[in-house]
Amino acid sequence: MAQSGKHLANAAPPEDADELPFDLPPAGRPQVPAESAGSPPVSNDDDPPFDLPPAHPARQSISARALQGAAPATTPTPYLDGLNPEQRAAVEALDGPVLVLAGAGTGKTRVLTTRIAHILATHRAFPGQVLSVTFTNKAAREMKERVGLLVGGAVEGMPWLGTFHSIGVKILRRHAELVGLKSGFTILDTDDQIRLLKQVIEVEGLDKDRWPARQLAGLIDGWKNRGLVPEKVPAGEAFGFAAGKGAQLYAAYQRRLKELNACDFGDLLLENIRLFADHPDVLADYQRRFRYILVDEYQDTNVAQYLWLRLLAQGSPNICCVGDDDQSIYGWRGAEVDNILRFEKDFPGARVIRLERNYRSTGHILGAAAGLISANQGRLGKTLFTDGEHGTKVTVTAVWDDEEEARSIGDDIEAMQKRSNQPLNEVAILVRASFQMRAFEDRFITLGLPYRVIGGPRFYERQEIKDAIAYLEITANPANDLKFERVVNVPKRGLGDTSVKRVHELGRARSIPMYQAAQLIVETEELPGKARKSLTDLLASFERWRGHIRHMKHTELAELILDESGYTAMWQADKSPQAQSRLENLKELVRFMHEFESLEGFLEHVSLVMDVDQAGDGQRVSLMTLHGAKGLEFEVVYLPGWEEGLFPHQRSLDESGQAGLEEERRLAYVGLTRAKRIAKVSFAQNRRNRGLYQSALPSRFVDELPEAHVEVAEAKMPFGGAYQNFGGTFGRAGYGRSRFDEAEPFEGHYDTPGWQRAQERTREQPTKWNPADQRKKRGPQTIEGELVASSSEQASYKRGERVTHQKFGTGTVTDVDGNKLTIEFDEAGRKRVVDSFVDRA
């Protein structure tokens, strides 16, 4: 932040803060608007002819009276009904800076949307004068919908409701020339970025193996997140990469971007900041325009976003940031919790409103979460409460290993389903790291328990989708070199590296796009006959397709392009198992394009949105990372893997120490507060990770849960039957107790001495052993026993055999691995299944 002092100096008035005439009214009453003192007077010239902000006293008194509930406002405000007093205060405190500390499940989105509705309904601003930013497209979409419900069509006139990036693009397109771009600039995705960085690294004469482009991309992203242009990169940091060439490479990369008329994601904001800093007139224009600024998830803003907001907020003190410092979990990607902690200093006279009434979770769940998070030091402090019932306590379960964990949770879900018809859509398993998902997937497949993985590979990140989009992009915009390089030889058409390189060099030499260079080169003898021919054909195809843009429906054109380019045929000819789903994805892409007016409209969307909504069809258990779960809620939440090293993650502790630990703790807090009714924590004593089977200690977070809200549940233990001395009730039928009879009992106690013992015991024998060896000796023979028992009845299967599965139907065995089969099911697709669950067809 300090490094960007230049921007800051222009941007925000912290220095003159004291001089600002923020007359703080007594607490609990709306603030007198700050007719900006230091900043230029706000001009209303271009504004519509109704009385607009800043509010004058008469208006002020209305909201003040409304707040006290004394008298109805002159404007009918039915949308305020049903808000609790704090929410209502947050909606009505329209003047001056406001920070809404909205705890989990306290109605944050409702406040934001109602606030917008209130601004519009009271005619304080036109829809076009409200700037409302979110992080994700999903959040923006939801907000737009909900505002739409409140104010009707007016939301259509809210061009400035969107993500930081989409608003950044919109502004940048209007003023591109001022920062050395042309308005039609393209936005690079991560792939393009890496490809370009590779080139830059090579051009600088560096060994691209020693200095991977990926790492440089990470560094540059980090710098951009912090608002640092190449000249401002601290020397020490640039030193780590390529012996001090980091900043130089960054600068070279930025030059290349300009040559290509392109931006990466970071630039969308950084170039905005540069634009505002270098062109105060442009900035002033936007400052005048945005009378009200609203920011969602403020705790996730990074420095660049913060600077951008600061610049814009200078024109109007009416900035409202909503966030929860306890849910700041993106520090590793540049988010600065500090932004929210410092809000009152940044925006002097800020009013802070806490939303602490939780509408989501039961008392015990809130109590457990609150107790846990209270161990964090750097907090603004909030205490969630609910008027609802206490509900059931959060359970803590110790299990033997990750397989056992998956098994017990799977069984538990099935039991719950049987017992109380628990809808699976309301059940989620939240893991710290995605590798944990595997055990659950394996288990759920064998159980036939339907599940969905959220946050898997993104639609737009799939190879076939990127290729298809590259074709479409070049058709619309031939100057996109990176996309051109991507598909010039996909499918293979005899244009090898050498030919592509020649085109590339000609383009660079003449400073023209590769497409144009290609057009020139085919007129010469430079390329071998075959390459020349196929390049000529390809260019002709692109010209032809481009000719169709105006006359043909864009979806039909897309189909035509995929067809004529041979791209579809390439996958049809591919015999790999994924080829079919790739073709499906291509169809899905075309289907999705129907939602857009034109090819250009679609492409603009795609460059900013990295995903499409997953169709939430059918009843399924959700499996996702804790990060992915933010903002969601479920009746029942399982929180497995609470072990030291995994959660809190060792790397987080190593790299960020105390701050890292606190972020992990916030992650735990986010996890717990996703649960409405039931939360179940578990930890394994042994976990397989990277092929190693390692003993593990319970996470410190387990012990930080307040006893009053926690119950230790009895778990099925291969080595001990169950924890003793605990009357947990969630044992179930299933595996015969007898198989564990001979196993040594494991004594576990939740109360401190017992846990200490348990922990000591594990500590004494830090075993690292290979499960394969283990099976041969003693140890978890039971596991082996189970596998053998269930599979011994039939001989193992061979590849190519037809089998049936009670849930998945008929399929063909494509791979055999011990007693685990990989089966390509006719209906259900490819699954891994234990052989005892199938029969020969």
Place this chain on the structure above:
DNA sequence: AGGCGAGGACGTCTT
């Protein structure tokens, strides 16, 4: 051009 072996990563992820 395709296939296979070596080598590296293997924490969370949005735009």
Place this chain on the structure above:
DNA sequence: GTCCTCGCCT
């Protein structure tokens, strides 16, 4: 242990 990428070999 397993997945992915890269480069070299066929």
